[in-house]
Amino acid sequence: MAESDQEVASIDPLVLGELLKCAANNLWLGIILFGSDRRVIFCNPRYREMYALSPDQVHPGTPIKDLIEHRLKLGLNIGGEAGAYVRARTEGSVVSEQTVQQFADGRIIAYTIHPLPDGGGMATHEDITEREELSARLQERNFQFDIAINNMSHGLCFFDAGHRLVVCNTHFIEMYGLPPDRVRPGTPLQEILDLRYEVGSVPAMTREEYAKWRTDVATSAEAMDSIVEMRNGRTFKIRHRPMPDLGWVATHEDITEQRKTELRIAHMAHHDALTDLANRALLGQRLEQALEQGGMFAIHHIDLDKFKAVNDTLGHQAGDILLQDVSRRLKLLARDSDTVARMGGDEFVILQSSISDSSEADLLARDVVSTLSAPFGLDGHQAIAGASIGIAIAPGDGSTPEQLLHNADLALYRAKSDGRGMHCFFEPAMGEEAQSRRALEQDLHNGLAAGEFELHYQPVVKSDGGEISGFEALIRWRHPRRGLVAPNSFIPLAEEIGLIVPIGEWVIRQACATASRWPDHLHVAVNISAVQFRQPGLTEVIVGALAASGLDPRRLEIEITESVLLQDRNGTLATLHQLRALGIKVAMDDFGTGYSSLTYLQCFPFDKIKIDRSFVSGVENNAASLSIVRAVAALARGMGMTTTAEGVETEEQRDRIAAEGCTEMQGYLFSPPLPAEEIERRFLFEKTPARPDRFAAA
Structure with a gap:
């Protein structure tokens, strides 16, 4: 017999009975004992309290039937007929039963009955209302938690201090492609890592490397974020957070699309949208790197010589295709270690x-010029881009990206000035030239505002009779320090910086105002640049000048070169037709110096052809020049046009040109360009012409 049993046996039965009764009366369970006759033997206070019974209502000898009926009156939910329920529990032998009983007032009672050897029984009644409510609330919370974690956009997993899974959501399982039946609470971390490795949801590591890396992260007491590129092409962001109990929680976010977007944005920030070449920002970074690494390298600044003509004649879409084709050719010429960038335009x-x-830089530049000189196919058209290149060599030509690019740009300007289609290396003297050019540019702006420009006029003389038929207006710049500046020293710069437009408008107004004082049979010729034709409103400017001066439109003649027709040919022709409809005459200047002069004579009915001085100067001793003059004069007669030979300086030139049928002449033989007052004094308002043997103002 055990020692505890001996101690119990030694207690007086009466004392023991009192002890047991005391214990039963203090239990939180309601207890009732009944005999084989189904009458109460004993019930504790807790039982009476649970069912609101007085000692008179339940005492030894009370029928069990009365107590069951009392509970039914309290609202016991039995789900059937009351009489049958009572009989089942009061007739026949006592059988074991364990049920949960619910009452109308919401109470829940756990009811258990145990049969006793003498045919009676003992029943326990436990009020589990609070426990059930707590359980229901906990179940609801678990349900909500389950919904929450399984509807997260991220994968979630909890592991305990023993590296065993506590819980994970379905997204975690799905994003790694794991079998759900093998990922359950209690699954070791190593087993989950092995499963990931089997399905390929791991970075480019061996199984051992991957397991060690993730285990090191798991055992770390530090919060950690990792971006992992998977072998299957996905990108995950893993946030590891340690827990106080030495376990950890981790979220796993699939950032594949976000990463692709970020990479696209990063690429766009450093590459040109049209050509996908490096842009100015990326080029700057590469230049910084090259300077940090030391050694010699070259900067080639490339400008397309004829891009604007292509853009204007074939349209912007063709221009974009050309830029893309140029980019492809440049990339083929460059090495992998080189950077090809588009700076814009x-x-x-x-x-x-x-x-x-x-x-080496010289060789590459020659290849670029040669490659870009080959024709480009653009939507059924062929175009020549051509290229000029300026080269700066580091470290000699600069120690910063800005300085190198600036010096390459200076060299490019020299290449373009020297005739285009070539390359030039930077020289220190180019900096002085650029400084001088900037000063000239500033002086141009100041000169226009200060009224430093003036017009000189050169007579145009009829070959037959020597009478003056008109004058060509030629601009001069009376610079406060440089004196009288010829147009070829500043007109190209004015065209480049756009200042030729306001200067040209001033020329038109001034020439019309001056010519309005002259006899009605004299015309005035004004040169219009290609830049002016590209600006809207040229017709309005000319009409305004005629209106303000009162000059008859038939006395105004505008001179254009072939370059005007190279750009926006249709728009230019429309403007020319508008001007001609007003009575204004149109002359083609410098005829024969371009490559398609005859083509332009077909597309517009010019009034006059001006033969370039380069042909006139050779008529005395060059048979080819004389033949050209003869052919042009004959062509003009056949097309109903007049001809003016420019640059006539000797009497022999005058005689030969007149003999070939040229209508008019101008040049220093007759008069240099002179200010309006001098022209009027010499040729217009004096009774006797200055050179009566040569020409007169009729």
Whole structure:
């Protein structure tokens, strides 16, 4: 017999009975004992309290039937007929039963009955209302938690201190492609890592490397974020957070699309949208890197010579295709270590890194010029882009990206000035030239505002009779320090910076105002640049000048070169037709110096052809020049046009040109360009012409 049993046996039965009764009366369970006759033997206070019974209502000898009926009156939910329920529990032998009983007032009672050897029984009644409510609330919370974690956009997993899974959501399982039946609470971390490895949801590591990395993260007491590129092409962001109990929680976010978007944005921030070449920002970074690494490298600043003509004649879409084709050709010429960038418009840069001497840069530049001189196919048309290149060599030509690009740009300007289609290396003297050019540019702006420009006029003389038929207006710049500046020294710059437009408008107004004082049979000729034709409102400017001066439109003659028709040919022709409809005459200047002069004579009925001085100067001793003059004069007669030979300086030139049938002449033989007052004094308002043997103002 056990020692505890011996102690119990030694207690007086009466004492023991009192002890047991005391214990039963203090239990939280309601207890009732009944005999084989189904009458109460004993019930504790808790039972009476649970069912609101007085001692008189339940005492030894009370029928069990009365107590069951009392509970039914309290609202016991039995789900059937009351009489049958009572009989089942009061007739026949006592059988074991364990049920949960619910009452109308919401109470829940756990009811258990145990049969006793003498045919009676013992029943326990436990009020589990609070426990059930707590359980229901907990179940609801678990349900809500389950919904929450399984509807997260991220994968979620909890592990305990023993590296065993506590809980994870379905997204975690799905994003790694794991079998759901093998990922359950209690699954070791290593087993989950093995499953990931089997399905390929791991980075480019061996199984051992991957397991060690994730285990090191798991055991770390530090919060950690990792971006992992998976072998299957997905990208995950894992946030590891340690827990106080040495376990951890981790979220797993699939950022594949976000990463692709970020990479696209990063690429766009450093690449040109049209050509996908490096842009100015990326080029700057590469230049910084090249300077940090040391050694010699070259900057090639490339400008397309004829891009604007292509853009204007074939349209912007063709221009874009041309830029893309140019980019492809440049990339084929560059090495993998080089950087090809588009600076904007039709300007490109090649960073040629790690060269041994300037001859390598010279060779690449020649290849670029040659490659870009080959025709480009553009939607059924062929176009020539051509290229000019300025080259700066580091470290000699600059120690910063800005300085190198600036010096390459100066060299490019020299290449374009020297005739285009070539390359030039930077020289220190170019900096002085650029400074001088900037000063000239500023002086041009100031000169226009200060009224420093003036017009000189050169007579145009009839070949037959020597009478003056009109004058060509030629601009001069009376610079306060440089004196009288010829147009070829400033007109190209004025065209480049756009100042030719206001200057040209002033010329038109001034020439019309001056010519309005002259006899009615004299015309005035004004040169109009291609830049002016590209600006809207040219017709309005001319009409305004005629209206303000009162000059008859038939006395105004505008001179254009072939370059005007190279750009926006249809728009230019429309403007020319508008002007001609007003009575204004149109002359083609410098005829024969371009490559398609005859083509332009077909597309517009010019009133006059001006033969360039380069042909006139050779008529005395060059048979070819004389033949050209003869052919042009005959062509003009056949098309109903007049001809003016420019640059006549000797009497022999005058006689030969007149003999070939040219209608008019001008040049220093007759008079240099002179201010209006001098022209009027010499030729218009004096009774005796200055050179009566040569020409008169009729």
